[in-house]
Amino acid sequence: MGWRLTLRPYLLIVPALLLTCGILYPFGLGLYYTLFDFSASKPQPDMVRFENYRAVFTQEAFWNSAWVTVLYAVGAALTETVLGVAVALLLYRSSLLGRVLEKILILPLMIAPVIAAIIWKLMLQPSVGVVNHLLKPFGLGGVQWTDTPTGALLSSIAVDVWVYTPFVAILALAGLRSLPTSPFEAAAVDGAGWWYTFRRLTLPMLWPYVLVAVIFRFMDSLKVFDIIYALTEGGPGDSTVVLQIRAYLEAIRFQRYSFGISYTIVLWAVVYLAAMVLVKHLGKIQRKAAEVTT
Amino acid sequence: MDTHVHDRRRFLALAAGAAAAPLLTACGAGFGGNDDKSDGSAADDVTGSFDWKREKGTTVKALLNKHPYTDALIADLKSFTEKTGIKVEYDVFPEDNYFDKLTVDLSSGRASYDVFMLGAYMVWQYGPPNWLEDLGPWMRNSSATGAEWDQADFFPNLLQADQWSLKAGAPLGQGGQYALPWGWETNVVAYNTELFKKLGVKPAETFDELTELAGTIKRKAPGAGFDGMYGIAVRGSRSWATIHPGFMTMYARNGLKDFTVDGGKLTPAMNSPEAVAFTEDWARMVKRGGPPSWTSYTWYQCSSDLGAKKAGMLFDADTAAYFQAVKGASPASGKIAFHPGPKGPGGSLATNMWIWSLGMNAKSKKKSASWLFLQWATGKDHLRRSAIAHNHIDPVRKSVADDAAYKDKMRHLPGFLETFETVVDQTKIQFTPQAQFFDATTSWAAALQEIYGGKGAQSVLDGLADDLAGKVG
Numbered sequence: 001m002g003w004r005l006t007l008r009p010y011l012l013i014v015p016a017l018l019l020t021c022g023i024l025y026p027f028g029l030g031l032y033y034t035l036f037d038f039s040a041s042k043p044q045p046d047m048v049r050f051e052n053y054r055a056v057f058t059q060e061a062f063w064n065s066a067w068v069t070v071l072y073a074v075g076a077a078l079t080e081t082v083l084g085v086a087v088a089l090l091l092y093r094s095s096l097l098g099r100v101l102e103k104i105l106i107l108p109l110m111i112a113p114v115i116a117a118i119i120w121k122l123m124l125q126p127s128v129g130v131v132n133h134l135l136k137p138f139g140l141g142g143v144q145w146t147d148t149p150t151g152a153l154l155s156s157i158a159v160d161v162w163v164y165t166p167f168v169a170i171l172a173l174a175g176l177r178s179l180p181t182s183p184f185e186a187a188a189v190d191g192a193g194w195w196y197t198f199r200r201l202t203l204p205m206l207w208p209y210v211l212v213a214v215i216f217r218f219m220d221s222l223k224v225f226d227i228i229y230a231l232t233e234g235g236p237g238d239s240t241v242v243l244q245i246r247a248y249l250e251a252i253r254f255q256r257y258s259f260g261i262s263y264t265i266v267l268w269a270v271v272y273l274a275a276m277v278l279v280k281h282l283g284k285i286q287r288k289a290a291e292v293t294t
Numbered sequence: 295m296d297t298h299v300h301d302r303r304r305f306l307a308l309a310a311g312a313a314a315a316p317l318l319t320a321c322g323a324g325f326g327g328n329d330d331k332s333d334g335s336a337a338d339d340v341t342g343s344f345d346w347k348r349e350k351g352t353t354v355k356a357l358l359n360k361h362p363y364t365d366a367l368i369a370d371l372k373s374f375t376e377k378t379g380i381k382v383e384y385d386v387f388p389e390d391n392y393f394d395k396l397t398v399d400l401s402s403g404r405a406s407y408d409v410f411m412l413g414a415y416m417v418w419q420y421g422p423p424n425w426l427e428d429l430g431p432w433m434r435n436s437s438a439t440g441a442e443w444d445q446a447d448f449f450p451n452l453l454q455a456d457q458w459s460l461k462a463g464a465p466l467g468q469g470g471q472y473a474l475p476w477g478w479e480t481n482v483v484a485y486n487t488e489l490f491k492k493l494g495v496k497p498a499e500t501f502d503e504l505t506e507l508a509g510t511i512k513r514k515a516p517g518a519g520f521d522g523m524y525g526i527a528v529r530g531s532r533s534w535a536t537i538h539p540g541f542m543t544m545y546a547r548n549g550l551k552d553f554t555v556d557g558g559k560l561t562p563a564m565n566s567p568e569a570v571a572f573t574e575d576w577a578r579m580v581k582r583g584g585p586p587s588w589t590s591y592t593w594y595q596c597s598s599d600l601g602a603k604k605a606g607m608l609f610d611a612d613t614a615a616y617f618q619a620v621k622g623a624s625p626a627s628g629k630i631a632f633h634p635g636p637k638g639p640g641g642s643l644a645t646n647m648w649i650w651s652l653g654m655n656a657k658s659k660k661k662s663a664s665w666l667f668l669q670w671a672t673g674k675d676h677l678r679r680s681a682i683a684h685n686h687i688d689p690v691r692k693s694v695a696d697d698a699a700y701k702d703k704m705r706h707l708p709g710f711l712e713t714f715e716t717v718v719d720q721t722k723i724q725f726t727p728q729a730q731f732f733d734a735t736t737s738w739a740a741a742l743q744e745i746y747g748g749k750g751a752q753s754v755l756d757g758l759a760d761d762l763a764g765k766v767g
Contacts, residue, residue, distance in 0.1 A: 040401060040423045041729050061761075126586035127522050127604070147589050148747060235532030236589040236743035252394055254733040255401065255419065 084168025149239030175209030350379030366684030484615030508583025525583025540609035547638030
């Protein structure tokens with residue numbers, strides 16, 4: 001009887017242990033490969049220890065990609081948050097129209113990002129694309145959207161915003177609907193204006209929901225590949241080569257496996273650190289929101 | 295209590311050990327992968343008289359790229375099965391994903407596919423890690439190869455393009471035969487005859503004339519009834535595929551090299567004063583008469599713009615124009631003519647080419663049957679049928695190119711046969727063979743985009759050369 005009781009806790013953790021191994025095994029293997037100079041031209045590699053990481057950090061291309069990745073992630077996450085919250089507020093105030101629009105709003109989320117990028121690639125085409133056609137009456141018909149470095153980056157962010165703003169909006173809307181009504185009623189009795197109520201009540205209580213959306217979107221944007229690759233392939237020049245695209249090119253196209261994996265490990269570390277900071281921040285914000293509610 | 299703690303520690307240690315064991319085993323095995331390679335070729339196992347039915351009942355697995363040449367092959371597969379009793383199963387992928395699929399598959403070391411399509415450039419990437427079967431021993435073995443296959447019937451430059459010694463910088467035409475030419479493409483200028491007639495212009499004979507002509511078309515075509523038409527369609531996406539058609543053809547016609555080779559050491563040469571001047575000229579031509587949104591242009595866009603009367607000219611593979619020129623294929627069909635394109639200084643018509651080749655997986659367990667398939671697919675009968683009844687144009691075999699029925703079929707396309715005959719002997723791979731080809735040309739395309747965007751050609755190409763110098767050699 002005694003051994004059964006002793007064994008039970010260990011048996012209960014077996015599924016979790018298997019799952020953890022399933023996650024850690026490929027990750028560990030990838031990490032291990034980065035210590036070698038494994039490539040198509042060197043299938044019998046030597047142990048080079050941290051040489052791949054040294055090579056990554058001393059490469060100008062890495063810093064360019066890191067900068068582009070940060071610009072993209074911050075630009076996309078910030079825009080999606082602002083727009084998403086704004087859309088949620090509009091939908092929340094207009095209940096009938098809100099319900100109809102809510103259904104439409106979710107459509108971009110149902111499209112694979114790579115397909116969305118291809119649709120936008122066609123729409124942004126300078127001569128036959130619908131965007132320039134619509135801008136023509138305003139004298140802006142000849143814009144070459146993805147032919148300049150700034151244009152390519154902004155166009156990529158715009159596609160990301162188109163796809164994922166509904167995600168933030170839906171999350172924020174769910175948050176708005178779950179807020180207690182009594183603080184708002186009290187504010188209304190006291191004659192508080194819309195802006196004051198929004199700043200002092202709505203936003204502080206809504207922040208935990210918004211921050212969850214920001215965490216998801218920021219982490220996802222740091223790892224972006226599909227939208228940019230389908231829209232610009234990383235061009236013009238290296239202007240939209242984010243870390244994921246660089247890793248893909250190195251590992252798959254150029255077959256420098258260890259070097260490519262090193263890029264992804266560095267990216268993983270960045271995403272992990274960013275997520276840790278944001279999650280820690282989320283806890284603080286949740287506590288503040290609870291104070292406002294009470 | 296102590297015992298409990300001890301048990302937990304022991305359990306965790308055992309669990310960690312159990313988890314780490316396959317990890318370490320796999321790590322060791324992951325790098326092995328080449329232990330079943332034998333020194334002799336499997337071709338030596340084939341003895342006796344040649345027999346098409348030798349592998350009757352076998353199934354060969356093929357990986358194919360979506361292409362009109364592939365359509366012609368698939369349409370004729372029944373005749374192969376009737377002839378050999380070998381069944382062919384195949385997967386077809388679009389070109390955007392095809393090479394990634396093939397690369398991943400070959401690098402896995404498995405024999406998922408016995409045979410596949412590839413280009414000559416891929417030999418430089420897939421050859422050094424021993425992923426490709428050397429077909430030389432199969433070709434030389436009269437028990438494995440029928441007399442009617444007739445190696446001498448191939449255009450020599452095409453057969454040589456798939457031969458390499460696997461040494462960076464070593465010329466093609468030496469060493470193993472790592473693939474067989476099956477269908478190819480030469481890079482020429484195709485143009486809209488209706489437009490040229492209305493504007494009263496002729497195809498350009500020099501690169502300066504081509505630049506001028508592209509600009510003229512962009513300016514004048516809308517007034518001549520071709521709304522939204524620009525001068526010349528050339529590729530511009532950030533991909534190796536941007537460099538190899540029109541750009542590399544004109545680069546080579548100017549006598550320029552991608553690398554110089556000295557004692558087996560490669561030195562990037564795309565930043566020489568002449569190369570910088572040419573690259574600037576190319577970017578200027580694109581700006582003056584190229585497509586809008588050029589940096590996203592692949593051959594699909596270039597080809598369809600010519601067919602849709604959006605481009606007055608196309609400097610790309612002849613097939614890209616051919617598929618728009620055939621009757622009923624596009625609004626411009628029947629109004630597309632072919633020209634060898636501008637000559638370089640001294641009248642050079644050096645042309646870069648693309649060869650769709652067929653190769654065999656070195657790990658294939660069905661090499662004998664695979665060789666029969668390759669022999670049939672690159673044989674006279676199939677290629678003749680494909681050229682005449684389907685759209686497998688640009689024959690790799692002289693007998694098909696000289697065939698009266700083939701010529702009759704192609705004659706209705708103005709200038710096609712004359713252009714083909716003019717450039718065929720001067721068409722070859724103009725790049726220096728080396729395993730970092732895809733890195734070098736993708737970076738080169740990115741550099742070209744930057745120059746097009748207004749950056750100084752000398753500094754951009756110096757940066758490119760510096761970067762590549764550390765990678766090749």
